[in-house]
Amino acid sequence: MGAAEDMRMDGRRLWLFKSEPSVFSFDDLLASKKQETFWEGVRNYQARNLLRDEIAVGDGVLFYHSRFQPMAVVGTAVVVQAGSVDPYQFDPKSPYYDSKASKDAPRWYGVTICADKALPRPVTLQALKAGVVGLEDMVLIQKGSRLSVQPVRPSEWKIVLKLGGIG
DNA sequence: GCCAACGTTGGC
DNA sequence: GCCAACGTTGGC
Numbered sequence: 072m073g074a075a076e077d078m079r080m081d082g083r084r085l086w087l088f089k090s091e092p093s094v095f096s097f098d099d100l101l102a103s104k105k106q107e108t109f110w111e112g113v114r115n116y117q118a119r120n121l122l123r124d125e126i127a128v129g130d131g132v133l134f135y136h137s138r139f140q141p142m143a144v145v146g147t148a149v150v151v152q153a154g155s156v157d158p159y160q161f162d163p164k165s166p167y168y169d170s171k172a173s174k175d176a177p178r179w180y181g182v183t184i185c186a187d188k189a190l191p192r193p194v195t196l197q198a199l200k201a202g203v204v205g206l207e208d209m210v211l212i213q214k215g216s217r218l219s220v221q222p223v224r225p226s227e228w229k230i231v232l233k234l235g236g237i238g
Numbered sequence: 239g240c241c242a243a244c245g246t247t248g249g250c
Numbered sequence: 251g252c253c254a255a256c257g258t259t260g261g262c
Contacts, residue, residue: 089260115245115259138260196261215243217259 075130080225086126086212087133087144088184089219096217097134097146097189103146106186110220111157112167118220123154126220132184132237133223133231135211136193138140144231188193205230 078084088110090096098156100108113122132148157179159167172178200212223231232238 091260117245142261152249217261219259 077223078224080131080228083131084127085131085133085223085228086121087211087221087223088148089135089137092136092139096123096136097186098182098226100134100146100148100186101189103186107151107183109113109152109183110181111159113157113181113219114167114169115219118218119178119180120214121220121222122182126150126182127153131187131223131228132231133228134186137219141193142196144190144199144235145193146189147187147232147237149187150182151185154180157181168212174213190232190237192234192236194231194234199231202235203230 091186092098095108100106110122110137113119119191123131127152130150132150133144134146134148135144136142156177158167160169160172160179162168163170167179190214196212199206206212208216209223209227210216220221229238
C-alpha cells in the first residue's frame with residue numbers, strides 16, 4: 072500500500088465493505104431510515120482496527136455483495152459516524168454476541184454509513200478479475216483475500232465507478 | 239453444499 | 251510462544 076496521501080481522494084479515504092445480501096443488501100440500506108445503517112457484526116481484528124481507528128466521517132465506501140450471484144459492487148456509501156462500540160457484542164441473544172467482551176473492555180466496533188449512489192451497472196467480481204488495467208493490486212481480487220472491510224485506492228475507486236456507469 | 243484459505247483458540 | 255485443532259469466510 073502506498074503512502075497515506077496516496078490513499079486519499081479529496082482528503083478522504085476509500086473502503087470496500089462486504090455484505091451478504093441475504094443478511095443486509097444495498098437495497099436494505101436504501102430502505103433504511105435516513106438510508107443509514109450501523110455496520111455491526113464485524114468480528115475480525117484487522118477489520119475491527121480499521122473500523123475503530125482508521126475510517127473517518129466523509130470516507131467513501133464501495134458496497135459489495137458477497138456469497139450471492141452476481142457477486143458485485145452494487146453501490147457507494149459515505150461514512151457518517153466514525154468508529155463506535157458495537158452493542159451487539161453484549162447481547163446474548165445476538166448472533167454477534169461475544170462472551171469475552173465487556174463494556175469496560177469492548178472488543179468490537181462499527182461505523183455508520185449512509186447510502187450515496189446505486190451503480191447503474193453493478194460491477195461483478197468476474198469483471199473486476201478480468202484483467203482490468205489498474206486493478207491488479209485491488210485487495211478484493213487477491214487470492215485468499217477475505218477481509219470484509221478493506222482499503223481501496225483512489226485510482227481503483229475511479230475505475231470501479233466508471234465500470235459501474237458513474238463518472 | 240464443498241472446501242481451500244485464513245483466523246482464532248487453547249493445551250502444552 | 252508454538253502449533254494442532256477448530257471455526258469461519260466466501261468463491262466456486
